[in-house]
Amino acid sequence: MKKTLLSLLAFSFLFSCKQKEKVDTIVINSNTYTVNFNFDTSESFAIKDGKFIAIGNNKEIQEKYTALNIIDAKNKPIYPGFIDAHCHFYGLGLQQQKVDLVGTESYDEVLQRLIDFQKEKNTSYITGRGWDQNDWEVKEFPTKEKLDSIFPNTPVAIRRIDGHAMLVNQAAIDLAGITLDSKINGGEFIKKDGKLTGVLIDNAMNFINNPKPSKKEQIQALKDAEKICFDLGLTTVDDAGLDKEVIELIDSLQQSGDLKMRVYAMISNNQKNLDYYLNKGVIKTDRLNVRSVKVYADGALGSRGAALKDEYSDKKGHFGALVNSYKNLQKVAKRIADSEYQMNTHAIGDSANYVMLKTYNEVLKNKNDRRWRIEHAQIVDVKDFDLFKNVLPSIQPTHATSDMYWAEDRVGAERIKGAYAYNDLLKEYEKVALGTDFPIEHVSPIYTFYAATIRKDLKGYPENGYQMSNALSREDALKGMTIWNAYANFEENEKGSIEVGKVADFIILDKDIMKIDGKEIPNTKVLATYINGEKVN
Known part of the structure; x- marks a missing residue:
């Protein structure tokens, strides 16, 4: 009898083992935020063929599934892979090959970085990005005299951190054919004492033709950007403005397995791109989604290029400007509305936001679920918030904590009430898409989360939040x-939450950002990033 019982138990054990489904990976002992409809948490999940096939507690998952790869999360928090709804992924990679001017505290420091860079690289045309006169003691645009004396023969073109202003030297001016009589709509050649200062605003920068990177440099840029993003927990990036050549390079690298990052590509608004993509229709693979157009309405607040309804509080008689004519913006909107594509428009000032919101609502009157986006929605007239009911706000929380030192100087105490108003925007559309605009801001989505919720910069300022x-x-x-950004990309059924059937994109952090003290959030580290269940960092 005893032997029979033992045999039955053994048979039962073997039978139960045989009944376990083989999967690729099992994660146990986790504190997983699924971000599903109920915002459930779970201990364990199973992955097969790059997708989540079960979510539950440790006992449920281990009794039903078996895998050679078992990840013990040791009670660390797990979240869906982070998605950046507005960034410049390719630009970030290219920036690694240029002079990094982010964090410079004076014009002299900018010049020194240029000197150090040229000693090392000895390039025929010096480019870079990241200076911000608002961070300097003298908060005025620099002029080119010192640049001319240091680099009399080598062209230099360095962009302001927001990408909407550029400082160039005389060599670059001569090469571009810019003169005192040069004129441009939607931009400005800044002059002082009847001379060009070397500062170009918005469309004036189009005169400067920086050297085109080689294919090898382009590939390296994409790989460099991918590594930075994976290390910080990003699994999908929305690149805000790409041309056909770069999109096709991304696709080829993804298809060959050399680039694993998922990319939601917004095509740059030009005739060539529109003619090709709008006629071709949506392009969708498991890692690439091309179905939106990035359009510019105005410039940036920091360089006073944002289009305002009333004059700048710190520059009388100046209103900024639309970088595209109202007629052209309407024409583009109507053309995109007649296609399958989404329109995502850069709008900073309250005038630019009003123009685009009215345009969107007019051309989409009889069209459902288009999910057109206003990128930034930075300064909005309080009377215009209700226009966002059918327009998705795509916002970047670290802009608020970077700009808060000087933004009120630009727009005054009354208009600032409608600035960086993320909760007010959320109330209107009931969703917001969050991003960084990197490399203008830091890549880290952890910093995005901190700025959105705690509303302080990394120095802990202001004490009570902004x-x-x-x-x-x-x-x-x-x-x-996560899920709202997936929705913004028409991908909420395939990613953005940890649910059965969705791609197994997730990250493990060393601290639970949902519960820790606010001041600890920026110190949180990404322990691992997974795409399709594969560890990529």
Whole structure:
């Protein structure tokens, strides 16, 4: 009898083992935020063929599944892979090959970095990005005299951090054919005492033709950007403005397995791109999605290029400007509305936001679920918030904590009430897409979460947070970096949450950003990033 019982137990054990489904990976002992409809948490999940096939507790998953790869999360928090809804992925990679001017505290420091770079690289045309006169003691645009004396024969063109202003030397001016009589719509050649200062605003920068990177440099740029993003927990990036050549290079690298990052590509608004992509229709693979157009309405607040309804508080008689004519913006909107594509428009000032919101609502009157986006929605007239009911706000929380030192100087105490108003925007559309605009801001989505919820910069300023009535809850911020961003990309059925059938993109952090003290959030580290269940960092 005893032997029979033992035999039955053994048979039962073997039978139960045989009944376990083989999967690729099992994760156990985790604190997983699924970001599903109920915002459930779980201990364990199973992955097969790059997708989540089961989510539950340790016992449920281990009784049903078996895998050679078992990840013990040791009670660390797990989240869906972070998605950046507005960035410049390719630009970030190219920046690694240029002079990095981010964080410079004076014009002299900018010049020294240029000197050091040229000693090492000895390039025929010096380019770079990242200076911001608002961070200097003298908060005025620089002029080119010192640049001319240091680099009399080598062209230099360095962009302001927001990408909407550029400082060039005389060698670059001569090469571009710019003169005192040069004129441009939607831009400005800044002059002083009847001379060109070397500062170009918005469309004036189009005169400068920087050297085109080689294919080898382009590939390296994409790989460099991917590594930076994977290390910081990003699994999908929305690149805001790419041309056909770069999109096709991304696709080829993804197809060959040399680039694993998922890319939502916004095509740059030019005739060539529109003619090709709008006629071709949506292009969708498992890692690439091409179905939107990036359009510019105005410039940036920091360089006073944002289009305002009333004059700048710190520059009388100056209103900024639309970088595209109202007629052209309407024409482009109507053309995109007649296609399958989404329109994503850069709008900073309250005038630019009003123009685009009215345009969107007019051309989409009888069209459903188009998910057209306003990128930035930075300064909005309080009377215009209701125009966002059918327009998705795509916002970048670290812009608020970078700009808060000087933004009110630009627009005054009354208009600032409608600035960086993320919670007010959320109330209108009931979703917000969160991004960084990197490399203008730091790549880290952890910093995005911190700025959205705590509303302080990395120095802990201001003590009580900036305009806290517009802070997002931690749950809304997490949704804004995952499922709502997937929705913004028409991909909510395939990613953005840890649910059965979705791609197994997830990250493991060393701290639970949903629960830790606010001041600890920026110190949180990404322990691992997974795409399709494969560890990529």
